[in-house]
Amino acid sequence: MHSIKNTRLLDVLNNKPVDRTPIWIMRQAGRYLPEYLETRQRAGDFMTLASTPDLACEVTLQPIRRFSLDAAILFSDILTVPDAMGLGLYFAAGEGPRFKNPTRTPEDIKQLATPDPETELRYVMDAVRLIRRELNDSVPLIGFAGSPWTVATYMVEGSGSKEYVHIKKLMYGDENALHLLLSKIASTTIAYLRAQADAGAQTLMVFDTWGGILTPRAYQAFSLHYMQKIVTALRESHASIPITLFTKNGGMWLPDIARTGCNAVGVDWTVDLRDARALTQDRVALQGNLDPGVLYGSRVKIKEEVHRVLESYGAGERHIFNLGHGIHQYIDPDNVEFMIETVHELSPAFHAD
Numbered sequence: 001m002h003s004i005k006n007t008r009l010l011d012v013l014n015n016k017p018v019d020r021t022p023i024w025i026m027r028q029a030g031r032y033l034p035e036y037l038e039t040r041q042r043a044g045d046f047m048t049l050a051s052t053p054d055l056a057c058e059v060t061l062q063p064i065r066r067f068s069l070d071a072a073i074l075f076s077d078i079l080t081v082p083d084a085m086g087l088g089l090y091f092a093a094g095e096g097p098r099f100k101n102p103t104r105t106p107e108d109i110k111q112l113a114t115p116d117p118e119t120e121l122r123y124v125m126d127a128v129r130l131i132r133r134e135l136n137d138s139v140p141l142i143g144f145a146g147s148p149w150t151v152a153t154y155m156v157e158g159s160g161s162k163e164y165v166h167i168k169k170l171m172y173g174d175e176n177a178l179h180l181l182l183s184k185i186a187s188t189t190i191a192y193l194r195a196q197a198d199a200g201a202q203t204l205m206v207f208d209t210w211g212g213i214l215t216p217r218a219y220q221a222f223s224l225h226y227m228q229k230i231v232t233a234l235r236e237s238h239a240s241i242p243i244t245l246f247t248k249n250g251g252m253w254l255p256d257i258a259r260t261g262c263n264a265v266g267v268d269w270t271v272d273l274r275d276a277r278a279l280t281q282d283r284v285a286l287q288g289n290l291d292p293g294v295l296y297g298s299r300v301k302i303k304e305e306v307h308r309v310l311e312s313y314g315a316g317e318r319h320i321f322n323l324g325h326g327i328h329q330y331i332d333p334d335n336v337e338f339m340i341e342t343v344h345e346l347s348p349a350f351h352a353d
């Protein structure tokens with residue numbers, strides 16, 4: 001039996017009281033850290049970094065060594081799943097992710113492989129096992145995947161996008177083909193998250209970065225429906241693993257997200273946590289939601305905004321402090337440290353003892 005030393009994150013996810021608000025940071029291992037840039041340079045490119053367990057473990061631990069965080073998050077990417085489905089992921093210098101073989105036509109979708117994560121994504125499971133060993137139960141490890149909708153946008157566009165021309169053509173032109181694609185991604189993702197849990201991930205998060213580009217009706221049909229499938233499937237196989245869902249720009253759908261049976265919902269900075277809490281009725285924990293841009297500000301400003309976030313949630317046990325989205329690469333790590341210390345300093349007042 002393992003017993004984690006710092007249980008704050010798992011306690012909040014499981015609705016147990018904590019002495020202060022736990023904090024971790026979306027993209028906490030990344031380009032704002034000089035030690036990350038150094039390791040990435042040594043690796044040569046992002047995919048080598050992510051697919052070499054020793055290196056993935058090293059960068060996962062860097063923010064844990066530097067800061068007093070309450071969780072580690074596996075260093076990987078949501079796009080390793082489509083890579084394993086045969087799309088050929090690569091990163092063009094300074095241009096973000098790209099696929100050699102995007103999935104455009106119904107024929108492409110029919111031919112897509114549904115890989116076995118235990119073999120094709122074995123490097124991720126090896127990284128999870130190594131990280132757990134190195135963490136030595138100091139803090140819990142978060143495993144993750146992209147939502148089927150968000151992963152599909154990259155697969156169909158072939159890269160990041162501003163206008164989503166191809167996926168919207170598919171959505172309004174051949175809905176059945178899109179559903180087949182989403183079903184294939186969802187079943188691969190379910191197997192992938194189960195494998196991460198079996199390898200040692202202690203909680204799981206699903207990132208739906210692009211759900212917010214959909215109409216309310218399309219969000220239900222093409223994004224939430226497939227996240228619901230993931231939650232339901234994980235509940236069948238791993239009843240007690242806590243699950244967090246995050247739809248960026250999904251503030252108006254928080255009650256629907258909370259009804260999936262997940263333990264926590266990520267909230268971006270466009271919503272006041274007071275409203276998010278009223279909408280979800282304490283049925284779930286809320287994770288968020290400092291604007292990462294605040295970290296460009298002065299210490300006085302950072303402290304004021306951290307307090308504002310804590311106060312907007314108010315007294316209660318179900319808040320996980322985080323940014324409203326990933327940290328930017330230009331942010332000064334000293335400001336991150338100051339933010340974390342401020343959460344440690346100010347948050348006990350919002351807890352019972």
Ligand code: 1CP
Pocket residue numbers: 025026027028029030031040046073074075076077078079096097144146159160161207209326
């Ligand atoms: O070093 C580099 O140049 C690569 C930058 C980078 C990093 C640090 C990429 C490429 N991926 C990652 C790691 C990553 N990606 C993590 C690691 C764990 C941590 O948080 O510390 C996670 C959770 C992700 C998830 C991810 N990748 C998402 C969902 C969350 C989010 O931030 O919205 C998305 C949309 C991606 C795609 C992706 N991968 C990388 C980039 C630059 C992008 C975004 C592309 C775009 O803007 O469309």
